[in-house]
């Protein structure tokens with residue numbers, strides 16, 4: 001018999017989609033539904049009351065200035081004035097980038113995917129930090145790469161450990177994906193000595209560096225360190241307006257190099273032709289003459305929230321618990337003593353009123369289970385303070 005309901009259900013999908021199913025988000029959403037009153041530390045976005053809606057509305061109005069021609073296909077690399085503005089902002093962080101090497105993308109996430117398409121053949125090794133941004137792991141796996149983690153401490157990626165690993169690997173890795181500045185998930189920053197050492201090691205071993213930098217401008221204790229891109233123009237740099245303006249805009253960029261410029265252009269064009277032209281103009285008109293001031297205002301807000309979280313942890317946590325103290329970005333990383341499992345703890349924490357992201361999801365091999373990522377940008381100080389005592393209560397009870 002043919003055409004049964006059963007047969008219709010077994011659609012032959014590719015194995016490349018399987019890694020996308022491995023996501024913490026459906027589970028975290030369930031937790032938020034289980035206790036809608038719980039303080040949510042799971043996200044990584046600017047809070048809605050910080051997003052400059054009026055300025056964006058004015059920017060959106062001006063985006064229509066060029067009329068219907070803006071609604072045709074065009075500008076695969078992205079709106080030129082926006083690319084110039086990005087080049088200026090990157091120069092302020094030490095990197096001289098040719099506007100021709102800047103390609104506007106649908107967020108840094110698309111930059112990660114384009115880099116994966118350009119470099120990865122099935123079976124390739126890709127190096128990441130351990131822990132790293134979990135949605136990058138899903139992309140690398142979907143391209144059938146094997147992600148291998150390099151350990152991270154308070155000063156960022158351990159470059160010595162990377163050198164040892166490179167000696168041991170059976171094949172040369174296609175690239176190193178790194179978030180050196182106010183890292184997701186630990187909030188740590190690669191020290192200047194290690195930045196230099198990393199760039200030198202990568203050059204020596206022919207290792208491509210993909211530098212993802214969504215949080216670099218959000219520094220709370222002085223200026224951020226120069227980007228890796230500023231130390232080596234061959235670094236592939238991924239940027240975004242998601243954290244300094246708003247993630248729903250879906251505007252980010254890749255700054256590559258003359259050698260890779262065409263590859264990024266071709267793959268972007270072949271994938272989704274180009275970004276929305278109205279939105280890239282909106283971001284330009286919003287950011288021009290405004291973004292520095294806006295970033296300064298938000299730094300103040302986030303600094304106070306970071307301080308509230310660190311003070312709360314100091315006051316409430318049992319002695320054996322430790323955490324990172326980030327100088328920027330959105331996250332800090334709390335580590336519990338041996339024997340704890342933050343995946344197993346999450347439902348109980350939710351019932352007691354706190355939602356965090358368990359550490360295992362951030363590791364290529366899911367091996368580390370006793371830390372958690374806490375986002376401090378999206379909750380007011382009073383909520384953070386109150387939630388730290390609930391979190392401590394959960395840890396004591398567990």
Ligand SMILES: Cc1ncc(COP(=O)(O)O)c(C=O)c1O
Nearest residue numbers: 044107108109133184240242252
């Ligand atoms: C390290 C890192 N890279 C990329 C992204 C995705 O950013 P975008 O919204 O620009 O795609 C995020 C968002 O959380 C992130 O933390």
